[in-house]
Amino acid sequence: MKLEGTYKFKASQEKVWEVLTNPRHLEKAIPGCEKLEEIEPGKYDVTLKIGIAAVKGAYKGMAEVADPQPPQKYRLIVEGSGSPGFVKGEALIELSHQNQSTIVSCQAEGQVGGLIAGVGQRMISGIAKMMLGQFFKQIGKELKAL
Amino acid sequence: MPEKQEGKWVGKGMKRKEDLRLLTGRGRFMDDIRLPNMKYAAILRSPYPHAWIRGMDISQAPKVSGVRGVLTGDDVAAMSQPFPVGVPIPPKYYSCAVDKVRYVGEPVAVVIADSRYIAEDALDMIEVEYEPLPVVMDIEEAAEPDAPILHDNIGSNIYSHRFFQYGDMQKAYEEADLVVKGKFLFPKYGSTPIETYGVIASYNPFNAELVIYNNYQGPFVNHALVAMALGIPENKMRWIVPTDIGGGFGTKTGLYPYIALIALAAKKTGMTVKWIEDRREHLLASATGTDRVTYMEAAVKNDGTILGLKDKAMDNTGGYIRPPEPGCAYRSTGNHTGAYQIRNLDREVLVVGTNKCLTAPNRGYTCQELYFSVERLVDMVAVELKMDPAEVRFKNFIQADQFPYTTATGGIYDAGDYPKAFQMALDKIDYKKMRKEQQQARKEGRYIGIGLATVVDPSVTNIAYVTLALTPEQRAKGHPKSGSGESVIVKLDPLGKAHVIACTNPQGQGHETVISQIVADELGIHPDDVTVSDVVDTHDRVYTITTGSYSSRFASVGVNAVVAATRKVKEKMKKIAAHLLEANPEDIETKEGKFYVKGAPDKSIQVRHIAGTAHWNQSALPEGMDVGLYASSLLSMPTSQPPDQLDRVDSSNTYGFMAEAIVVEVDPETGQVQFLKWASVHDAGTILNPLLLEGQVMGSIAHALGGTLYEEWAYDENGQCLTASFQDYLVPTAMEVPMVDIGHVETPSPLTALGSKGVGESSTMSVPVAIANAIADALAPLGVTINELPLSPNKIWHLIQEANK
Numbered sequence: 001m002k003l004e005g006t007y008k009f010k011a012s013q014e015k016v017w018e019v020l021t022n023p024r025h026l027e028k029a030i031p032g033c034e035k036l037e038e039i040e041p042g043k044y045d046v047t048l049k050i051g052i053a054a055v056k057g058a059y060k061g062m063a064e065v066a067d068p069q070p071p072q073k074y075r076l077i078v079e080g081s082g083s084p085g086f087v088k089g090e091a092l093i094e095l096s097h098q099n100q101s102t103i104v105s106c107q108a109e110g111q112v113g114g115l116i117a118g119v120g121q122r123m124i125s126g127i128a129k130m131m132l133g134q135f136f137k138q139i140g141k142e143l144k145a146l
Numbered sequence: 147m148p149e150k151q152e153g154k155w156v157g158k159g160m161k162r163k164e165d166l167r168l169l170t171g172r173g174r175f176m177d178d179i180r181l182p183n184m185k186y187a188a189i190l191r192s193p194y195p196h197a198w199i200r201g202m203d204i205s206q207a208p209k210v211s212g213v214r215g216v217l218t219g220d221d222v223a224a225m226s227q228p229f230p231v232g233v234p235i236p237p238k239y240y241s242c243a244v245d246k247v248r249y250v251g252e253p254v255a256v257v258i259a260d261s262r263y264i265a266e267d268a269l270d271m272i273e274v275e276y277e278p279l280p281v282v283m284d285i286e287e288a289a290e291p292d293a294p295i296l297h298d299n300i301g302s303n304i305y306s307h308r309f310f311q312y313g314d315m316q317k318a319y320e321e322a323d324l325v326v327k328g329k330f331l332f333p334k335y336g337s338t339p340i341e342t343y344g345v346i347a348s349y350n351p352f353n354a355e356l357v358i359y360n361n362y363q364g365p366f367v368n369h370a371l372v373a374m375a376l377g378i379p380e381n382k383m384r385w386i387v388p389t390d391i392g393g394g395f396g397t398k399t400g401l402y403p404y405i406a407l408i409a410l411a412a413k414k415t416g417m418t419v420k421w422i423e424d425r426r427e428h429l430l431a432s433a434t435g436t437d438r439v440t441y442m443e444a445a446v447k448n449d450g451t452i453l454g455l456k457d458k459a460m461d462n463t464g465g466y467i468r469p470p471e472p473g474c475a476y477r478s479t480g481n482h483t484g485a486y487q488i489r490n491l492d493r494e495v496l497v498v499g500t501n502k503c504l505t506a507p508n509r510g511y512t513c514q515e516l517y518f519s520v521e522r523l524v525d526m527v528a529v530e531l532k533m534d535p536a537e538v539r540f541k542n543f544i545q546a547d548q549f550p551y552t553t554a555t556g557g558i559y560d561a562g563d564y565p566k567a568f569q570m571a572l573d574k575i576d577y578k579k580m581r582k583e584q585q586q587a588r589k590e591g592r593y594i595g596i597g598l599a600t601v602v603d604p605s606v607t608n609i610a611y612v613t614l615a616l617t618p619e620q621r622a623k624g625h626p627k628s629g630s631g632e633s634v635i636v637k638l639d640p641l642g643k644a645h646v647i648a649c650t651n652p653q654g655q656g657h658e659t660v661i662s663q664i665v666a667d668e669l670g671i672h673p674d675d676v677t678v679s680d681v682v683d684t685h686d687r688v689y690t691i692t693t694g695s696y697s698s699r700f701a702s703v704g705v706n707a708v709v710a711a712t713r714k715v716k717e718k719m720k721k722i723a724a725h726l727l728e729a730n731p732e733d734i735e736t737k738e739g740k741f742y743v744k745g746a747p748d749k750s751i752q753v754r755h756i757a758g759t760a761h762w763n764q765s766a767l768p769e770g771m772d773v774g775l776y777a778s779s780l781l782s783m784p785t786s787q788p789p790d791q792l793d794r795v796d797s798s799n800t801y802g803f804m805a806e807a808i809v810v811e812v813d814p815e816t817g818q819v820q821f822l823k824w825a826s827v828h829d830a831g832t833i834l835n836p837l838l839l840e841g842q843v844m845g846s847i848a849h850a851l852g853g854t855l856y857e858e859w860a861y862d863e864n865g866q867c868l869t870a871s872f873q874d875y876l877v878p879t880a881m882e883v884p885m886v887d888i889g890h891v892e893t894p895s896p897l898t899a900l901g902s903k904g905v906g907e908s909s910t911m912s913v914p915v916a917i918a919n920a921i922a923d924a925l926a927p928l929g930v931t932i933n934e935l936p937l938s939p940n941k942i943w944h945l946i947q948e949a950n951k
Contacts (some may be wrong), residue, residue, distance in 0.1 A: 111864060113195075114250065122868075
């Protein structure tokens with residue numbers, strides 16, 4: 001399952017970078033994220049609570065801000081598993097400057113397994129798209145609140 | 147209640163004795179059984195299709211209040227052996243994954259708790275560390291040497307591989323005017339019985355005996371397999387089956403690994419443990435038929451004569467191979483050439499493994515796969531030769547005067563009149579007129595197609611075919627296998643009412659009704675005076691490993707056993723009657739509950755007096771006769787023999803016939819298929835009960851419709867099952883099943899007591915290819931080729947778009 005999106009923020013590239021890599025903001029922006037705790041620089045323990053189709057459940061796992069090249073790009077990796085199965089996602093996030101705004105382009109690839117794949121797969125790409133939208137909408141809010 | 151009628155009961159549409167209890171909610175199914183102090187199991191299943199289990203932390207689960215124990219793969223490996231299976235190098239298939247998982251849904255641990263809720267919650271507390279491995283999902287890729295390997299001890303994903311030659315295919319090629327080829331893909335689909343699997347196990351440590359309630363359907367070899375895996379003698383493991391089973395269709399032959407698993411849970415905890423499979427578990431990890439890739443070609447003459455068939459068939463049994471597989475590849479050996487006189491064959495057979503859920507026989511047991519290629523190819527021959535497809539079939543049929551007919555592969559077809567039955571199907575749809583209408587419709591831009599299929603329906607498995615997985619040389623070193631046993635006990639009580647104790651283990655077929663009809667006829671009594679107990683208990687029933695309700699056995703060997711036991715009782719009754727009436731036993735005849743002397747109907751005695759004498763007054767019996775009135779039969783079919791040196795085998799014992807004639811209209815804009823006419827003609831020998839026969843035929847049609855248009859156990863490229871609920875696994879409902887004009891030809895079988903033979907699987911074999919032929923015929927002007935199922939509207943639409951390019 002592959003997803004793409006481009007998002008525009010009226011803020012400097014450095015500021016957007018800061019929000020997009022700061023665990024305090026990521027915790028609020030990652031949909032369903034209940035906990036995000038740093039275990040080492042750039043690596044976090046996460047707890048996610050997500051409902052896909054009829055399957056709601058908690059996933060424990062990790063998130064990682066990998067290969068950071070501030071303030072241009074990094075890879076965001078999220079993995080979790082729980083009773084409904086597992087979720088894995090990796091997004092390449094690239095920032096660029098344009099007319100006092102910052103453009104964030106995101107290329108994501110996701111995988112689910114176990115029960116959620118068996119009963120929710122039809123919905124998953126739609127839900128993932130929605131969650132990606134939610135993520136960047138919240139990032140926008142976090143930026144405004146700075 | 148059955149209607150009151152006098153005279154012959156067999157052949158009448160007597161209503162089912164079973165229905166009163168079933169329709170009023172008084173059926174007793176697996177989940178209705180509750181034992182004292184029963185605990186409940188939930189199973190943790192792998193979310194990965196292929197992964198090492200690197201670690202498992204179960205320490206938190208027992209802390210949940212109400213949890214009584216946890217069983218892991220390590221326990222299973224310590225307490226049991228892998229199930230035996232008849233392939234050269236068996237994979238280590240335990241009831242639970244031990245160090246590696248090989249399909250999504252494979253059990254990895256069991257939690258036993260005071261309730262299912264607690265057990266399910268505690269599953270969340272188990273942490274499993276998986277190391278995912280590359281997956282292989284495609285049959286042909288799995289057989290490649292560089293594919294990810296599922297089982298290191300085998301070294302490849304090929305479980306079984308054999309070559310067969312019958313007749314002289316080389317000569318067939320030399321004599322042929324042309325060769326017609328195709329590649330055919332058959333999907334993985336299942337049965338979805340309304341009742342899922344269920345097991346209750348208790349272990350008594352004082353006598354080391356396991357008592358297990360379960361709703362398996364047979365064959366009884368499952369009992370032996372579990373005993374071998376658990377390392378206990380068979381007589382220390384008692385299986386009891388509930389009064390009613392809510393459908394089997396072959397799927398419930400795949401229950402036995404769970405019987406072993408729950409038995410181990412009971413043994414480890416010392417408690418009585420119940421597990422009922424939920425629907426998601428069933429759709430993820432129960433059992434399906436095999437998906438199959440077939441390359442097949444026919445060597446034909448210009449007049450339509452098919453001289454020979456060459457094929458390579460590759461079956462997929464998923465993450466492991468387990469009995470009765472590799473039967474999938476060999477079950478249809480005897481009827482490989484269907485209804486035709488084809489004497490030359492060249493075959494290559496492979497059974498491979500992929501990271502998909504495991505298999506079991508699925509109503510039709512690979513005959514739908516076989517005939518999908520044979521009967522598509524027959525239509526392709528007709529297209530190549532510009533002949534009518536009906537004409538090609540008539541040209542190649544085995545004729546009515548050729549029975550018993552021994553096929554090139556060793557099948558002994560007992561009886562039939564294929565041209566007659568096929569003609570009946572053609573007449574029902576007014577075939578010639580329909581062809582003209584089709585031409586007219588094409589001029590109007592409408593896509594109407596006529597699909598035909600004529601197939602032989604094998605019933606009553608001869609267990610011998612499973613040994614074809616071994617070469618004749620390998621077989622010579624082991625013990626031969628053959629047989630197809632069934633047992634029945636008939637007894638009369640002191641007031642002359644009959645009770646039949648059967649062991650057919652039915653799952654809704656109506657055996658109680660048919661047994662009552664038969665016994666009533668044989669003894670001259672009323673079906674209401676016959677009761678039937680067909681509830682299996684391995685400690686108080688007599689059986690052989692082939693016993694059970696599968697492979698459409700009842701109407702052939704089941705009926706033979708009923709008749710044999712009843713006639714033994716009747717012989718004894720005649721002797722008693724003759725003794726009391728001072729006549730010869732040969733002169734005694736029966737009618738309406740009375741035994742009388744031939745030619746002197748006033749010299750008679752009632753059944754209840756004969757029975758009463760046998761029970762109450764031994765002094766009135768002929769000298770030396772045992773008291774009481776009962777007889778038993780435990781018999782097989784004489785045709786059940788091991789394969790010969792040339793790999794020929796009579797893989798089933800009786801062979802029916804079906805002809806389908808289906809008219810469809812396809813909407814090229816939407817890919818939607820509409821049924822305009824449908825005739826289905828069957829020859830299952832003598833009809834025992836037309837109501838039950840109609841039920842079986844309509845059921846098999848509905849089942850086949852699912853596999854043809856809707857159902858597929860679908861996986862994504864990562865090995866995830868996509869169809870674990872009825873939202874995604876589409877099953878046809880009554881709304882989708884069209885009206886079908888059903889017809890019958892009755893050619894009595896010489897091998898069965900009443901001339902009847904099995905019909906439970908029937909149209910599941912013929913319908914998929916008949917519909918495919920109809921759609922191919924409809925879309926022929928567009929240049930569309932149909933060689934795969936299911937034919938969903940979007941698949942048909944895509945095929946049309948591809949053809950347009």
